[in-house]
Amino acid sequence: xxxxxxxxxxxxxxxxxxxxxxxxxxxxxxxxxxxxxxxxxxxxxxxxxxxxxxxxxxxxxxxxxxxxxxxxxxxxxxxxxxxxxxxxxxxxxxxxxxxxxxxxxxxxxxxxxxxxxxxxxxxxxxxxxxxxxxxxxxxxxxxxxxxxxxxxxxxxxxxxxxxxxxxxxxxxxxxxxxxxxxxxxxxxxxxxxxxxxxxxxxxxxxxxxxxxxxxxxxxxxxxxxxxxxxxxxxxxxxxxxxxxxxxxxxxxxxxxxxxxxxxxxxxxxxxxxxxxxxxxxxxxxxxxxxxxxxxxxxxxxxxxxxxxxxxxxxxxxxxxxxxxxxxxxxxxxxxxxxxxxxxxxxxxxxxxxxxxxxxxxxxxxxxxxxxxxxxxxxxxxxxxxxxxxxxxxxxxxxxxxxxxxxxxxxxxxxxxxxxxxxxxxxxxxxxxxxxxxxxxxxxxxxxxxxxxxxxxxxxxxxxxxxxxxxxxxxxxxxxxxxxxxxxxxxxxxxxxxxxxxxxxxxxxxxxxxxxxxxxxxxxxxxxxxxxxxxxxxxxxxxxxxxxxxxxxxxxxxxxxxxxxxxxxxxxxxxxxxxxxxxxxxxxxxxxxxxxxxxxxxxxxxxxxxxxxxxxxxxxxxxxxxxxxxxxxxxxxxxxxxxxxxxxxxxxxxxxxxxxxxxxxx
Numbered sequence: 001x002x003x004x005x006x007x008x009x010x011x012x013x014x015x016x017x018x019x020x021x022x023x024x025x026x027x028x029x030x031x032x033x034x035x036x037x038x039x040x041x042x043x044x045x046x047x048x049x050x051x052x053x054x055x056x057x058x059x060x061x062x063x064x065x066x067x068x069x070x071x072x073x074x075x076x077x078x079x080x081x082x083x084x085x086x087x088x089x090x091x092x093x094x095x096x097x098x099x100x101x102x103x104x105x106x107x108x109x110x111x112x113x114x115x116x117x118x119x120x121x122x123x124x125x126x127x128x129x130x131x132x133x134x135x136x137x138x139x140x141x142x143x144x145x146x147x148x149x150x151x152x153x154x155x156x157x158x159x160x161x162x163x164x165x166x167x168x169x170x171x172x173x174x175x176x177x178x179x180x181x182x183x184x185x186x187x188x189x190x191x192x193x194x195x196x197x198x199x200x201x202x203x204x205x206x207x208x209x210x211x212x213x214x215x216x217x218x219x220x221x222x223x224x225x226x227x228x229x230x231x232x233x234x235x236x237x238x239x240x241x242x243x244x245x246x247x248x249x250x251x252x253x254x255x256x257x258x259x260x261x262x263x264x265x266x267x268x269x270x271x272x273x274x275x276x277x278x279x280x281x282x283x284x285x286x287x288x289x290x291x292x293x294x295x296x297x298x299x300x301x302x303x304x305x306x307x308x309x310x311x312x313x314x315x316x317x318x319x320x321x322x323x324x325x326x327x328x329x330x331x332x333x334x335x336x337x338x339x340x341x342x343x344x345x346x347x348x349x350x351x352x353x354x355x356x357x358x359x360x361x362x363x364x365x366x367x368x369x370x371x372x373x374x375x376x377x378x379x380x381x382x383x384x385x386x387x388x389x390x391x392x393x394x395x396x397x398x399x400x401x402x403x404x405x406x407x408x409x410x411x412x413x414x415x416x417x418x419x420x421x422x423x424x425x426x427x428x429x430x431x432x433x434x435x436x437x438x439x440x441x442x443x444x445x446x447x448x449x450x451x452x453x454x455x456x457x458x459x460x461x462x463x464x465x466x467x468x469x470x471x472x473x474x475x476x477x478x479x480x481x482x483x484x485x486x487x488x489x490x491x492x493x494x495x496x497x498x499x500x501x502x503x504x505x506x507x508x509x510x511x512x513x514x515x516x517x518x519x520x521x522x523x524x525x526x527x528x529x530x531x532x533x534x535x536x537x538x539x540x541x542x543x544x545x546x547x548x549x550x551x552x553x554x555x556x557x558x559x560x561x562x563x564x565x566x567x568x569x570x571x572x573x574x575x576x577x578x579x580x581x582x583x584x585x586x587x588x589x590x591x592x593x594x595x596x597x598x599x600x601x602x603x604x605x606x607x608x609x610x611x612x613x614x615x616x617x618x619x620x621x622x623x624x625x626x627x628x629x630x631x632x633x634x635x636x637x638x639x640x641x642x643x644x645x646x647x648x649x650x651x652x653x654x655x656x657x658x659x660x661x662x663x664x665x
Contacts, residue, residue, distance in 0.1 A: 001018050001019075001021045001022035001025060001567070002018070002019070002022040002069065002072060002073060002076070003567075003634075003644070004018040004567055004568075004632070005018035005019035005022060005076060005081075006076055006080075009631075011293075011294045011295050011296060012081075012084055012085065012088065012294040013285070013286050013289060013291060013294040013295050014294070014295060014296055014569070015081060016081055016085070016282060016285060016286065017283060017286045019073060019076060019077060019081065019279060019282070020279055020280045020282050020283040020286075021280075022073060022279075023073065023278065023279035023280045024280045026066070026069070026070075027135065027210060027280070030210045030243050030244045031134070031210060031211065031212065031213040031214075031243070032213065032214060032386070034059075034062065034243050034244070035211075035212035035213070035214060035240070035241065035243045036212075036214065037055060037058060037059055037062070038059070038212075038241070038243055039212070039241070040055050041055045041056060041059060050522070050524050050549070059268075063268055067271070070271055070273060073279060074273055074274045074275050074279075077275055077279065077282075078274060078275060088291070088294070089177045089178065089179060090177075090179045090180075090181075090285070090289055090291070091175070091177055091179070091180045091181070092180075092181050092182070092183065093170070093175070093180055093181070093182050093186075094186065095186045095189065095190050098182075098190075101174055102170065102174050102175075102182075103190070105170070105171070105174055106168070106170075106182060106187050106190065106191075107190075107191055109168060109187065110187055110188075110190075110191040110194065111191075111194070113164075114164060114184075114187065114188070115194065115195070117161050117163065117164065118158060118159070118160065118161065118164075118195070119158075119159060120141075120156055120157070120158050120195045120196065121156060121157040121158070121159065122147075122156050123154075123155045123156060123157065129157075129262040130157065130159075131239055132159075132209050132242075132263060133239065134209070134210065134211040134213060134239070134240065135208055135209075135210060135211075135278070136159060136160070136162070136208065136209075137159075137160040137166070137185075137206060137208055137277065137278060137281075138157055138158065138159050138160065138206070138207055138208065139157070139158040139160070139185075139188055139192070139204055139205065139206050139207070140155055140156075140157055140158075140204075140205050140207060140251075140255060140258075140259060141155065141156045141157070141158060141192060141195075141196065141201060141203070141204050142154065142155060142201070142202040142203035142204070142205075142255060143155065143156055143196060143199045143200065143201060143202065144199065144200040144202055145198065145199040145200050146198075146199075147196075147198065147199065155255075155258070156196065158188065158192070158195070158204075160184065160188070164184060165184065165284065166183065166184045166185075166276065166278070166281035166282075166284070167181045167182070167183060167184065167281070167282070167284055167285065167288075168181065168182045168183075168184060168187060169181055169288065170182060179288070179289050179291075181285065183276060185206050185248075185276060188204065189204050192204045203251075203252065203255065205247060205248045205250065205251040205255060206247070206248050206276070206277050207245065207246060207247040207248070207251070207259055207277060208245075208246045208277045208278055209242050209244070209245050209246075209263055209265070210242070210243055210244040210245075210246070211239065211240040211241060211242050211243060212240035212241045212242075212243055213240055213386075214240070241264070242263045242264055242265045242269070243265075243269060244265070244269050244271060245259060245260055245263055245265040245269055245270050245271065246271045246272075246273055246277040246278075247259065247270065247271070247272050247273075247277065248272065248273065248277065249272040249273055249274045251272060256270055256272065296569045299660055299663075301326070301327055301328060301329055301330035301331070301332075301447070301663075302328060302329050302330065302663035303329070303330050303332065303333065304322055304323075304324070304329060304333070306319075306320075306322060307322060307333045307336075311340075312340075313333065313336055313337040313340050313455075314337075314340070314344075314424060314431075314433060314457070317337075317433055317455055317456060317457040318431075318457050320611070321454060321455060321456040321457075321458065321610075321611055321614060322454075322455040322456075323452070323453070323454055323455075323609070323614045323617055323618065324452070324453040324454075324455070325450070325451075325452060325453075325574075325617075325618075325621055325622070325659070326439065326446045326447075326449065326450060326451045326452075326453065327446060327447050327448055327449065327450065327570055328450075328621075328659045328660060328662070328663050329663070331443055331446040331447075331453075333455065334363075334420070334435055334441075334453065334455070335362045335363065335366070335443070337420075337422070337433070337435065337455065338350070338352075338363060338366045338367075338370075338420065338422075339362070339366050341366075341370065341375075341422045341424070341433075342366045342367075342369045342370040342373060342375070343369075343373065344424065346424050346425045346426065347370075347375060347422055347423070347424045347425075348375065348376060348423050348424065348425055348430075349375060349376040349377070349378075349421075349422075349423040350367065350370050350375055350376070350377045350378070350420075350421070350422050350423075351377075351378040351379075351380075351419075351420070351421040351466075351469045352367065352378075352379055352380070352419065352420045352421070352441070353379075353380045353381075353382070353415055353417055353418060353419050353420075353472075354379055354380070354381045354382070354392070354395065354441055355382045355388075355415070355416060355418065355440050355441075356388050356391075356392075356440040356441075356442050356445070357391070357392075357395060357440070357441055357442050357443075358442050358443045358444045358445075359391060361395075361441075361442075361443060362443060363441045363443070364395055364398065364399065367379060367399055367402075367404055368398065368399065368402040368404070371399070371402045371403040371404045372402060372403065376405075377399075377403070377404045377405065378404065378405040378406075378407070378469065378473060379396075379399050379404050379405070379406050379407075380407050380408075380409055380415050380469070380472050380473065381395060381396045381399070381406060381407075381408060381409075382408070382409055382414055382415045382416070383396065383408050383409075384414055396408070405473070407472065407473050409472060409603065410472065410603060412601075413488060413601060413602055413603050414601070414602045414603070415472060415602070415603040416591050416592070416598065416602040416603060416604050417468070417486070417591050417603050417604050417605035418436065418437040418438065418439065418440065418441065418591050418605070419434065419435070419436055419437075419465050419468065419469070419605060420434060420435040420436075420441075421433075421434050421462070421465045421466060421469055422434070423466075431457060431459075431462070432457070432459070432462025432463065432465065432466060433455075433456070433457050433462065434454075434455075434456050434457075434458075434461060434462050434465045435453060435454070435455050435456075436453070436454045436456070436461075436465070436484075436589075436605065436607045437451060437452065437453040437454070437591070438451045438452045438453070438573065438574050438575045438576075438589050438590060438591055439451030439452075439453070439573055439574075448569070448570050448571060449570065449571045449573040450570050450571065450572050450573050450574050450622075450656075451573050451574050452574050452575075452576060452589045452618065452622065454589065454607060454609070454614075458483075458610070460482050460483050461483050461484065461607070463482070464481045464482055464483050464484040465484065467479035467481060468481070468484060468486060468605065472603065478490075483607070483608055483610075484605050484606065484607055485588070485590075485605070485606040485607075486603065486604065486605055486606075487592055487598060487599050487600070487602055487603065487604035487605075488599065488600050488601065488602065488603070488604075491590075491592060491599055491604055491606055492523070492525070492526075492599040492600065494606070495526060495577070495594070495599075496525060496526065496529050498514075498577075498579045498586070499514065499526070499529040499530060499532075499533050499579075500529060500532075500533075501579070501581070502514050502533055502538045502579055502580060502581070503529075503532055503533035503536040503538055504536075505538075505580075505581070505582050506533070506536040506537035506538045507536050507537070510582040511580055511582045511583060512533065512536065512537065512538035512539070512580060512582075513538065513539055513540075513578075513579070513580030513585075514530070514533065514538055514539075514540045514541070514578065514579060514580070515540075515541045515542075515543075515577075515578040515619075515623045515627070516540075516541075516542050516543070516576070516577045516578065516594070517542070517543035517544070517572075517574060517575065517576050517577075517622060517623065517626060518542075518543075518544055518545070518575045518593040518594055519544070519545050519546050519572075519573065519575070519593045519595075520544065520545075520546045520547045520548070520593045520594070520595045521542065521544050521547070521548045521549060521550055521593070521594045521595070522547060522548075522549040522594070522595050522596060523594050523595060523596050523599055524549075524596075526594045526599075527549060527550045530542075530550060530558070530561060531550075531557050531558055531561075533560075534557070534558045534559060534560040534561045535556070535557065535559075537560065538560060539560050540560055540561040540562070541561075541562050541564075541623075541627055542561065542562070542563045542564075543563075543564055543565070543566060543572075543623070543626045543627070544563055544564075544565055544636075545565050545566065545567075545571075545572045545573075546565075548563055548565075548636060550563065551636075551638055551639075551640065552636055552637075552638065553637070553638045554638045558638075562635065563635070563636035564626070564627070564629075564633050564634060564635050564636065564645065565633070565634045565636070565642065566626055566629055566632050566633050566634075566655065567632045567634075568631075568632040568654065568655075568656040569656060570656055572626075574589070574622050575589060575590045575591065575592060575593055576588070576589050576590075576618060576622045576623060577589075577590065577606070578619060578623055585615065585619070586608070587608070587609040587615050587618055587619060588606045588607065588608050588609070589606070589607055589609060589618070590604065590605065590606035590607070591604045591605055591606075592604035592605075592606065621659060621662075625655035625658055625659065626655050628653045628655065629645070629653055629654060629655040630645050630646065630647035630648075630650065630652050630653050630654075631647070631652050631653065631654040631657075632654065632655075632656070633645040
């Protein structure tokens with residue numbers, strides 16, 4: 001993300017957006033990954049991961065690399081993006097550059113908009129250092145003098161409510177340009193003295209603490225998962241162990257040490273930054289500034305021809321399967337199918353898994369209406385979807401109140417499979433209609449996550465989905481499935497068998513070929529199988545957006561393996577697995593990556609793309625285009641570093657741009 005922000009070929013406001021995303025990603029990295037590592041260190045665990053890396057050495061290396069990255073983020077913001085934006089009339093005004101009229105307007109803004117909602121907190125024996133919530137912006141104010149009660153104060157805190165915008169937009173007549181912003185921190189710095197009348201403000205410094213947000217729950221010991229989560233979300237997520245303290249770079253060392261001592265943060269966890277302590281707050285600029293010339297061109301997702309102007313989606317699916325490639329294809333056919341089922345008297349039952357959904361969801365509305373219409377409606381809601389637990393609890397309560405059968409999956413296993421089942425009474429008997437996907441039922445993220453969805457009325461596939469739902473909501477041994485492949489029971493072995501088969505074919509002098517795309521690859525057995533297949537002569541291309549623990553191109557071990565990562569305007573999220581099978585290719589899409597957690601600790605589903613025409617579409621759009629990309633691709637090197645792929649003498653090719661162009665055609 002940071003490299004995309006540095007890329008001068010990207011539209012200017014998109015570069016700023018990529019910088020904000022890199023900041024948000026880094027926040028989550030600290031909240032989850034660094035927090036887990038620090039917990040291991042505190043417990044005396046000396047080795048971690050498959051390679052048993054020394055935890056202390058790993059933290060020191062991580063700390064060094066993150067500091068370099070943070071320096072690069074602020075250097076990019078201050079040295080390139082802010083000047084470039086200013087050159088285009090999008091200005092960020094520093095305090096030193098305010099004129100009298102601007103200062104007067106901002107002072108009024110402070111009095112009318114800020115003072116009524118902020119609560120200054122003194123720190124003294126009667127008011128000890130307060131609890132600081134995760135990632136909330138605060139200011140520490142250094143004071144001198146006595147207050148109205150004769151008390152002397154050294155420090156006070158100023159929590160900044162999330163309701164206050166972090167950027168204040170000046171009126172055009174004061175700014176001299178349509179778009180001029182002032183950081184809220186600058187406003188507070190300039191007028192903070194008004195909160196402490198009679199005292200001398202000697203300094204005012206912004207800071208933010210990042211905390212461990214993992215919810216540590218022993219599911220075997222609990223009686224009610226929802227109630228347990230509700231009780232822990234506030235305490236453990238907002239006030240978990242501090243793992244990082246960010247302060248302004250002008251904060252004196254003694255003040256930074258004081259904050260660290262109060263928050264229980266070590267010196268290695270202190271980051272002093274040259275700018276706003278939360279770069280992600282700049283994301284609002286993207287929406288506030290109406291400059292389409294500095295953004296990606298807008299597009300309207302396509303609707304597959306067979307679905308255009310169709311009111312009977314059941315009839316469409318009886319004639320054949322429909323493939324949706326989001327965000328290039330609209331998500332609306334999925335919603336339309338569910339809404340049609342909601343009001344169709346012949347529909348008897350609807351079942352759906354929900355991992356992440358939009359706060360205002362047409363999917364949820366349809367399930368509520370279906371239950372009210374007397375349908376048998378079941379929803380498997382994953383309450384433990386990280387950072388969406390509270391939203392999912394509210395969704396579960398809403399569906400439950402409407403009469404939906406709500407279950408929370410399986411103890412000890414997150415339900416990550418993406419499935420919708422509709423059971424309809426027809427002349428020939430009961431028919432099942434299904435939707436299977438690599439992504440979530442989230443109508444917003446389908447607009448910028450790339451995912452594959454399949455709508456089908458194929459009988460065996462429908463029966464498999466029904467069995468999987470019965471398994472999730474009931475009791476008993478794992479069902480035998482005919483076309484779906486499920487984790488945690490069969491999927492790991494299934495992938496290993498496919499890789500081994502390609503290796504056997506290559507040893508026989510036949511064509512062995514593997515192309516796979518996913519978000520992460522770390523499973524040791526999968527990696528070892530890929531190494532063995534490479535040594536056997538199988539040509540392997542892996543498209544791995546995130547973490548990849550395999551080393552390609554190592555002589556004698558992985559000569560035949562290439563790994564690339566693709567970034568662009570859309571988040572690459574599809575999981576697609578292609579096995580050549582000596583000219584009789586098999587293609588599967590899945591909710592699962594090749595990560596240990598997906599293959600062993602989650603309920604996942606992989607589904608085949610059986611139609612030859614749809615198979616060709618998936619191969620072309622998700623695999624071949626990606627392997628041709630020369631505008632947003634990085635290739636993993638044998639030493640673990642990434643090198644950006646350049647077009648060279650060829651015409652630059654963007655997989656995402658080509659997919660948008662295909663839909664226009």
